[in-house]
Amino acid sequence: xxxxxxxxxxxxxxxxxxxxxxxxxxxxxxxxxxxxxxxxxxxxxxxxxxxxxxxxxxxxxxxxxxxxxxxxxxxxxxxxxxxxxxxxxxxxxxxxxxxxxxxxxxxxxxxxxxxxxxxxxxxxxxxxxxxxxxxxxxxxxxxxxxxxxxxxxxxxxxxxxxxxxxxxxxxxxxxxxxxxxxxxxxxxxxxxxxxxxxxxxxxxxxxxxxxxxxxxxxxxxxxxxxxxxxxxxxxxxxxxxxxxxxxxxxxxxxxxxxxxxxxxxxxxxxxxxxxxxxxxxxxxxxxxx
Amino acid sequence: xxxxxxxxxxxxxxxxxxxxxxxxxxxxxxxxxxxxxxxxxxxxxxxxxxxxxxxxxxxxxxxxxxxxxxxxxxxxxxxxxxxxxxxxxxxxxxxxxxxxxxxxxxxxxxxxxxxxxxxxxxxxxxxxxxxxxxxxxxxxxxxxxxxxxxxxxxxxxxxxxxxxxxxxxxxxxxxxxxxxxxxxxxxxxxxxxxxxxxxxxxxxxxxxxxxxxxxxxxxxxxxxxxxxxxxxxxxxx
Ligand SMILES: Nc1ncnc2c1ncn2[C@@H]1O[C@H](COP(=O)(O)OP(=O)(O)OP(=O)(O)O)[C@@H](O)[C@H]1O
Ligand SMILES: [Mg+2]
Numbered sequence: 001x002x003x004x005x006x007x008x009x010x011x012x013x014x015x016x017x018x019x020x021x022x023x024x025x026x027x028x029x030x031x032x033x034x035x036x037x038x039x040x041x042x043x044x045x046x047x048x049x050x051x052x053x054x055x056x057x058x059x060x061x062x063x064x065x066x067x068x069x070x071x072x073x074x075x076x077x078x079x080x081x082x083x084x085x086x087x088x089x090x091x092x093x094x095x096x097x098x099x100x101x102x103x104x105x106x107x108x109x110x111x112x113x114x115x116x117x118x119x120x121x122x123x124x125x126x127x128x129x130x131x132x133x134x135x136x137x138x139x140x141x142x143x144x145x146x147x148x149x150x151x152x153x154x155x156x157x158x159x160x161x162x163x164x165x166x167x168x169x170x171x172x173x174x175x176x177x178x179x180x181x182x183x184x185x186x187x188x189x190x191x192x193x194x195x196x197x198x199x200x201x202x203x204x205x206x207x208x209x210x211x212x213x214x215x216x217x218x219x220x221x222x223x224x225x226x227x228x229x230x231x232x233x234x235x236x237x238x239x240x241x242x243x244x245x246x247x248x249x250x251x252x253x254x255x256x257x258x259x260x261x262x263x264x265x266x267x268x269x270x271x272x273x274x275x276x277x278x279x280x281x282x283x284x285x286x287x288x289x
Numbered sequence: 290x291x292x293x294x295x296x297x298x299x300x301x302x303x304x305x306x307x308x309x310x311x312x313x314x315x316x317x318x319x320x321x322x323x324x325x326x327x328x329x330x331x332x333x334x335x336x337x338x339x340x341x342x343x344x345x346x347x348x349x350x351x352x353x354x355x356x357x358x359x360x361x362x363x364x365x366x367x368x369x370x371x372x373x374x375x376x377x378x379x380x381x382x383x384x385x386x387x388x389x390x391x392x393x394x395x396x397x398x399x400x401x402x403x404x405x406x407x408x409x410x411x412x413x414x415x416x417x418x419x420x421x422x423x424x425x426x427x428x429x430x431x432x433x434x435x436x437x438x439x440x441x442x443x444x445x446x447x448x449x450x451x452x453x454x455x456x457x458x459x460x461x462x463x464x465x466x467x468x469x470x471x472x473x474x475x476x477x478x479x480x481x482x483x484x485x486x487x488x489x490x491x492x493x494x495x496x497x498x499x500x501x502x503x504x505x506x507x508x509x510x511x512x513x514x515x516x517x518x519x520x521x522x523x524x525x526x
Contacts, residue, residue, distance in 0.1 A: 078377065160393065167390045174377035176361040179394035179442065261474055 005118060005133045007249045008111040012136035012241050014207075015245020016145035019054070020200040021222030022229065022237035023152070024193035029231050030168035031189050032087065034094055034199075038101035040219030045105050046198035047073040047205050048113050051120055060123045064202060067258060075194025079187040087186075110212045120205035141203045148199055149238060152192075217262050221248065230282020240287045241281065244268060292317045292478050293338075293446055297347035300337050301502075305385055306345065307333050308502045314495075315446060320472055320479040322489040322510065324523055331482040332374045333335035334499070338480075339371050340364050350429045351446070352444040366394050370439030370477075374450040376429045380424030387423050391441030398512050401441070405515055408437035411467045434463070440471065447471070451487045459486070465492055487525035490514045498523075 023037060028036045036042075046067050051062035078101070086097050124140035141172040156162035168185040169176045175182050200222075201215065210215050225244045229236025244265065272279060292315035298404045301307040307330050316320040325331050336342040338349060342360040356364050365371065379387050388408065392401045409416035412433040418426060425436060432452055439447055449468070453461040465488055471477055473474040483489035489510075490496055498506040506513065513519050 150386070160389070163382075163386060164393055165387055165392075167382065167386075170381050172380050173341075174339075174373070176379060177371045178366055178390050178438065179362050179365040180390070183484050241494060252485060288358060 007253045009134040010247035011249035012052045013141045016142045017200045017204045018221040018225040019238040019241025020145055020196050022225035022241045023234055025198040025226045026234050026237045027189050027193045027230040031186055031286050035174050037098040040215030041102045041105035042194050043201035044215040045109050047201035048109055050202050067198050071194040072191040072196035076187045076191035086181035106212050118210040122206035130242035182275035220265045224265045228279055230279030233281045234282030237281055292349040300342050300344035301344035311504055312407050313497045315478050315480050318476045318478055320493045320495035321495050322481045323497045323499055324486050329499040331503040332450055335450050368445035370442045370444030372435045372439045375418045376431050376435040383420050384423055385419040387438050391438035404441055408440055429456050447469050449481045
């Protein structure tokens, strides 16, 4: 029983990370119908930036905030400089661009920071604060993710800029006809997605350790989560993330063993695409992957 | 001087031109209508004005600004409200959010809430449904919403693409009556594109007849109403 509870709680913590990543994917998908395969590597690169700052003696939360801001501008720049130029290209071109971006970010990071695995600090205390089944870091991850979600919700629901971004995601032509600078809204979406990804990266790095390949598996879980919730539904992405996190842990512990955990994510992706392409809460069919 | 002066407009999609040497104007505070059958190029004219069509020749002059080559967003910000073909409703947003999007480029809070009152006055049904998701509004209500959304911009010129399309005659009359009011009260100039020629000619002061991308007849609306060929092809009597 205790082991089971522990698996559930740590599944929720992983799930919160998948949810954040899924949310970043959904944010870009909603406005452009692109799945950004480089989302994970962008997060990984951001996490290295945080590591470099912390190593240089900058206090954790300061480095955290600076990383979130820097990532925002990196995401914005990637959209303005690369993605918008191929925005209307055939799907295959886009997939190639995103995968190229993934490989480039991966090798640049390896080149700058080497491929040696590094320890990344957790800002939360060592000793468990919430009983024996859940570590402080796991609880902290869930807390941080909830705060991110709440802030995003408030932003999209109550600010003018948030409304403009929602309008752009739904109908770019009508948004232009209302005078909204659609190009900038898309770039902002990329910036926000990069920031969210950065937070996910910094939260997961203490668990999986820091190395240039740390996000590849996690991105798969994020995609599974996004598809499961409905690729165009932010709420679904979060629920999907939590489900995938818990499912992954329980399957790993009791059914397939830890070596096959990643297979669970792939099975979920394939299963959803075949049996319920709209996901649990999705509105429209997935036509471009 | 006219508010909108279009001269020799030629343009189209891809490599094919669908508009050929189209010239027309809209006076300050006036109402101009462009009539034409399906595929005549009416929607394309409005798209060209808003920078959404490839324009290969001619000039589009709006007050002191030349619109050729400008981005849609910038054109709209000069004060051109476009009620597009198909209404362009933001289906997942509420009625009120749709209107807020319409006012997105404005900073004058007081003016915006005044305009909310004004459009809710024109269309009380929108006020009743202001928290309703716009995708669940009826076709007529969505048309009212599209017009209101464009008005929230406080435009100097309102472009309307077949506002009567697919609506019951009573709703159409309502909408035309309100266009008249908008024009009278707010001095907004209107460029109305229509297939419903009798209503459009009643509302407008000048009219143009478009056939396969060319202006084949133009003049005061009154005169076109009397013209034999217009009567036979467009008014049906
Ligand atoms: N997106 C497009 N790509 C290519 N050709 C188009 C496109 N839209 C319209 N056309 C062509 O341009 C011509 C004019 O079309 P347009 O939509 O302007 O006509 P319209 O007068 O608005 O017709 P309707 O009354 O049916 O709305 C038509 O021959 C049409 O086939
Ligand atoms: Mg049309």
